[in-house]
Amino acid sequence: MADTAPAGPGLHQPSVADVHAVIVNHNSGRRLGPLLDALLPQVRSAAVVDNGSTDGSLDDAEGREAVRVVRNPDNRGFAAAANQGATTGGAEWLLFVNPDIYLDPGQVATLVRDAPGDVAAFAPLQVDERGRPRSETGGYDPTLLRYLVWAVLPVRWHGRSGPWLAPPFPSHDEELGWVSGALLAIRRPVFERLGGFDERFFLYHEDVDFCRRARRDGYRILCRPAVRIHHEVAHGDPARRVLSGRRSVESLALDFAGWRLRALGAVLGLGFGLRALFASGTTRQLARAVLPHCRALMAGRSPHREGMSEGPPPPG
Secondary structure, eight states: OOOSSSSOOOOOOOOOTTTEEEEEEETTTTSHHHHHHHGGSSSSSEEEEEEESSGHHHHHHHOOOEEEEEEEOOOOOOOHHHHHHTTTTTOSEEEEEEEEEEEEHHHHHHHTTTOTTEEEEEEEEEEEOOOOOGGEEESSSOHHHHHHHHSSSSSSGGTTTTTTBBOOSSOOOEEEEEEEETTTEEHHHHHHHHOOOOOOOSSSSSHHHHHHHHHTTTTTTEEEEEEEEEOOOOTTHHHHHHHHHHHHHHHTTTTTTTHHHHHHHHHHHHEEEEEEEOOHHHHHHHHEEEEEEHHHTTTOTTTTTTTTOOOOOOOO
């Protein structure tokens, strides 16, 4: 990819319309058409990358002159498909959009307007059907201590605010450690400089990983609550929660090696081992799914190198 972007502040300001949208589609049902209707008037160009859909959902993108359609014969995963879509347009900003996002007029322009030069990415505030902020918006930089708290505390506490849990939701632009990729605007030069999303992540946590790398390169990641969106995610879906938990462990493991990797496995193994013994329902499912990853870490092996991150998305 191009390597002409500077390593920190100073990128020129884009026009508000200079946005290339990328939608990764996989059996999204009837969501794609309404999203494109709302999105296309707000962006310079758009691409739909289809990961082997069989439900006819791609029909809603066919025949639209403003949309570049890329067809993959099978499901390559979100990160790989998003990287494909990023190469199909030349705008200053890349906007990654999930098919289950609801957009209002003018929200894309507001999201990237007056962007400081040291900002690599913007994300909106996600809200539920009643307008209440959702923890999926973003969070603190994931650290060993925060993951220990995450591993030990009950699942129902994960969305609560606190220095070791989730940040309080801002009323103005605020820097976060990571933001959700459900609707994520990234400066193209930064995206290309960092090599795009890490394709070792099949689904989930590629956004956390990208934000971490951007921040290490001297950029900021901002939540812009002036833009509020509803994301029709299956909030309580056990399969999604379990897969997200596995991806969290895999992402954290990329930063550790040697004895620190083994210590990470022991810390997380303790927390999830207790859950597997004494918890019930989704919490127990999450613990049992993550424990093999913890054992790999304690043995000094990365789950990625073990091939544990591959596989199809959860149902739904």
